[in-house]
Amino acid sequence: MTPFSPSPAAPDKARLRMPLLHHFGGLISTRRNVAVALCVVFASIADGFGIATLLPLISVLGDGDSNKVSPTSQIILELLRDLHLPTHPALLLGIVVGGVLTKGVLMIVALRQIGGAVADVAAKLRIGLVEALLRARWSYYVRQPVGRFSNALGVEANAAGDAYNASMQMLSQLVQAVVYLTIAALVSWKLALFTIAVSAVMLGSLNRFLLSAKRSAKTQQKLLRSILGRLTDVLIGIKPMKAMGRQARFAQLFDRDLRDVRKAARRQVFSRNVNKALQEPILAICLALGIFVALRILELPTSEVIVMSLLLAKTVIVTGKAQQELQNFYAAQHGLKSVREAVVDTRAQREPPQGGRTPTLQQGLSFRDLSFTYDQGDAPTLRGLNLDMRAGDLVALTGPSGAGKTTLIDLLLGFHRAQGGDVYIDGVPLAEIDLQQWRSLIGYVPQELILFHDTIAANVTLGEPRFTDADVERALLAAGALDFVRKLPQGLQTIAGERGSALSGGQRQRIALARALVHQPRLLILDEATSALDPETERLIIDNVARLAREQGLTVLSVTHHPAWLGSATRVVRLDAGQIAEAATN
Numbered sequence: 001m002t003p004f005s006p007s008p009a010a011p012d013k014a015r016l017r018m019p020l021l022h023h024f025g026g027l028i029s030t031r032r033n034v035a036v037a038l039c040v041v042f043a044s045i046a047d048g049f050g051i052a053t054l055l056p057l058i059s060v061l062g063d064g065d066s067n068k069v070s071p072t073s074q075i076i077l078e079l080l081r082d083l084h085l086p087t088h089p090a091l092l093l094g095i096v097v098g099g100v101l102t103k104g105v106l107m108i109v110a111l112r113q114i115g116g117a118v119a120d121v122a123a124k125l126r127i128g129l130v131e132a133l134l135r136a137r138w139s140y141y142v143r144q145p146v147g148r149f150s151n152a153l154g155v156e157a158n159a160a161g162d163a164y165n166a167s168m169q170m171l172s173q174l175v176q177a178v179v180y181l182t183i184a185a186l187v188s189w190k191l192a193l194f195t196i197a198v199s200a201v202m203l204g205s206l207n208r209f210l211l212s213a214k215r216s217a218k219t220q221q222k223l224l225r226s227i228l229g230r231l232t233d234v235l236i237g238i239k240p241m242k243a244m245g246r247q248a249r250f251a252q253l254f255d256r257d258l259r260d261v262r263k264a265a266r267r268q269v270f271s272r273n274v275n276k277a278l279q280e281p282i283l284a285i286c287l288a289l290g291i292f293v294a295l296r297i298l299e300l301p302t303s304e305v306i307v308m309s310l311l312l313a314k315t316v317i318v319t320g321k322a323q324q325e326l327q328n329f330y331a332a333q334h335g336l337k338s339v340r341e342a343v344v345d346t347r348a349q350r351e352p353p354q355g356g357r358t359p360t361l362q363q364g365l366s367f368r369d370l371s372f373t374y375d376q377g378d379a380p381t382l383r384g385l386n387l388d389m390r391a392g393d394l395v396a397l398t399g400p401s402g403a404g405k406t407t408l409i410d411l412l413l414g415f416h417r418a419q420g421g422d423v424y425i426d427g428v429p430l431a432e433i434d435l436q437q438w439r440s441l442i443g444y445v446p447q448e449l450i451l452f453h454d455t456i457a458a459n460v461t462l463g464e465p466r467f468t469d470a471d472v473e474r475a476l477l478a479a480g481a482l483d484f485v486r487k488l489p490q491g492l493q494t495i496a497g498e499r500g501s502a503l504s505g506g507q508r509q510r511i512a513l514a515r516a517l518v519h520q521p522r523l524l525i526l527d528e529a530t531s532a533l534d535p536e537t538e539r540l541i542i543d544n545v546a547r548l549a550r551e552q553g554l555t556v557l558s559v560t561h562h563p564a565w566l567g568s569a570t571r572v573v574r575l576d577a578g579q580i581a582e583a584a585t586n
Ligand SMILES: Nc1ncnc2c1ncn2[C@@H]1O[C@H](COP(=O)(O)OP(=O)(O)OP(=O)(O)O)[C@@H](O)[C@H]1O
Pocket: 142, 374, 375, 381, 399, 400, 401, 402, 403, 404, 405, 406, 407, 408
């Protein structure tokens, strides 16, 4: 899939509002959670009622111990008589089977709801993160490892869905356990207590493995996050690493981390499986003990003992399953936590709201007493800078490396807020202007340009359908790129390769320039935008840009050291140590 193709499966019900469970606040609708809870409660009641009906069934079939017919058995038989139903074994058997079937149907409905909610959790987190990322301030991107977000969008969002699934399954098992225990208590409170004790013994004895699995899951998640983050960064910059044969150090680090991940994964899988494996023997021992106590010490009727054994087994099994689901929750919880943190962090970095005035660029722009420092305590990068540009000016901005040229551009783009002074557009301070509208008037080619792994046409339009092929060709022509694009086998539909790697440096620059021109901007900002071009092509581009400035009033700010630009500019401005050192008009 390419960056600008529409996403294949956009979930339509991802916008959910009401919080229910602590960990999933705001991700799942209360309606869905209540539907699941109701299904599980009624499923368990139906199942429990079916099991309890075994009591009268055994009595009717002839327990041989009529003195010991349990009160529950009598209640069910009386209920049937009140409903004028026969207490025939076939009907009782039907109730037992009906209970199980009803439980099956209701659990399928609950699982459908859970499935939908799992998809919603992952989708909502992904949508939230992407939206927050696109709205974040520039300085936030600069400080984040890219891998953090790809990991959050992929692995961690899935883990969040798994965590919800596990927590709902766990709640469902616990609800079933409570219903079974209630029915058990109706039959015999002593055996209900015994069931609770058995469940507690099992949970207590297996808790150690649960905690070990939790710790291993956390370790794995942390290591994987760091590995994926680093891997993404390394792959972006792999060319010089490979060219100089210096990838060995990364391979070593990668290897060490992966070994730790393997260790943690082994521990986690072992703890999980041990938990599962030990549940059955513990249950068998307790069951044998329970049957002995019930028959020999409490001298309960056989029918009760059969039903109680069933209830005990069921309760202990669902309790064990709840514990396994808790383990699954722990395994996925860190992914959930991490992706939620990423969403919260990114949302907190939202670009601050600016004024709402509509920008124009008819007269010109000016920088007034502009002062800017990146971090508190650092030396200022720009120091009370003053510069005026008239609309239609072609200004060449020069100056030594680190003088503050890119910083000045970033302030003009509204990526940073100056601590002193401001940028004025037709006399209106940038702080009062709607930034989105202002940026839509700008064409920008950065120093380190990246093309997307998509067609040349999509790289120029950035996926916006409002541009036709004719618009793209016009922009390519102005950028001196039309000739070479036409000669490519697929023309406009040629794929530019990963980060544009299928094109030469100069070709990439020209596509990026076409991208900056396609929407017919009022201001064109070029940051060393023709550094990779041969003098002839550079000349052609400068002439085209100068013509646009002359004929259409396009204002151009070009950061450059190339003499061809300096000769064609209407003004040449030299920046040094954050101040204008020289400004000459040609
Ligand atoms: N994100 C940042 N955080 C902190 N300091 C920064 C940041 N970006 C740039 N700087 C610092 O600000 C100063 C000016 O950098 P800037 O990129 O604006 O210079 P420049 O004139 O464009 O340099 P070059 O010609 O080398 O691109 C430098 O000292 C740089 O270290």
